[in-house]
């Protein structure tokens with residue numbers, strides 16, 4: 012743990028240069044993985060995407076934002092000594108709670124157990140964001156696996172992220188709920204890309220039909236265009252991987268579902284450019300959403 016903290020600090024202090032210009036802005040691309048309905052595959056998606064991105068040469072942190080109901084360590088088979096709850100309650104730093112997961116993906120657990128929701132007050136949230144901010148300058152991707160639904164907290168996390176990845180299944184209730192989430196984001200003035208992933212579909216045709224149905228409603232009623240990031244078919248491999256505590260892209264790298272995950276990771280890769288130095292950090296954006304404009 013000590014060594015890891017030291018290494019992370021060293022990495023952070025490195026200057027980033029592109030074409031010999033020192034880049035001072037944030038580096039990380041922040042992705043918010045969300046859904047209207049729960050249980051549609053967000054956490055599996057988040058960790059497998061993280062590994063695919065890492066395999067493509069990026070450095071990735073996956074944060075399980077489900078405080079008290081964290082699943083990420085179960086899916087990766089790692090045990091985390093400390094979690095976000097320790098950061099908030101016990102004064103641990105982000106370096107103390109970050110763990111090395113499969114393929115070098117960094118994992119932050121949301122912790123287990125029953126916690127009073129007043130834990131997530133302004134002071135604690137600010138502290139958490141200050142700690143996350145430290146990561147923004149030295150990793151390529153921060154993937155937030157955030158809770159399902161349309162609470163203000165969920166909306167603010169998506170609004171602050173660079174890109175949203177919204178997961179839905181073909182189930183009409185899942186589609187209805189993701190539409191409600193998209194509508195809420197539109198009302199709040201979301202300007203980023205709304206990537207849609209259709210999960211647990213029967214085949215490509217099914218996936219495209221589901222996306223088109225959703226996109227048509229979004230076009231007609233909200234006047235917005237959704238982006239089809241990709242799809243994952245229904246396969247027993249996912250539950251097998253969960254039981255084995257090994258993400259499916261590692262358990263069966265050649266399986267179709269793993270290939271599709273790699274294609275989505277490739278689409279999300281973004282070669283850094285000089286213009287990026289002007290970008291506002293995720294934590295700065297989220298702080299202004301939470302504390303300046305109110306929730």
Ligand SMILES: Nc1ncnc2c1ncn2[C@@H]1O[C@H](COP(=O)(O)OP(=O)(O)OP(=O)(O)O)[C@@H](O)[C@H]1O
Nearest residue numbers: 049050051052053054055211243244245246249250
């Ligand atoms: N492509 C798939 N094919 C078959 N089963 C899947 C697929 N994706 C996910 N599942 C199943 O769905 C279940 C829920 O997945 P997961 O825990 O990732 O969902 P979640 O959206 O994170 O749930 P929660 O909202 O409770 O956090 C898993 O147990 C997994 O077996």
Ligand SMILES: [Mg+2]
Nearest residue numbers: 053054077082
């Ligand atoms: Mg989950």
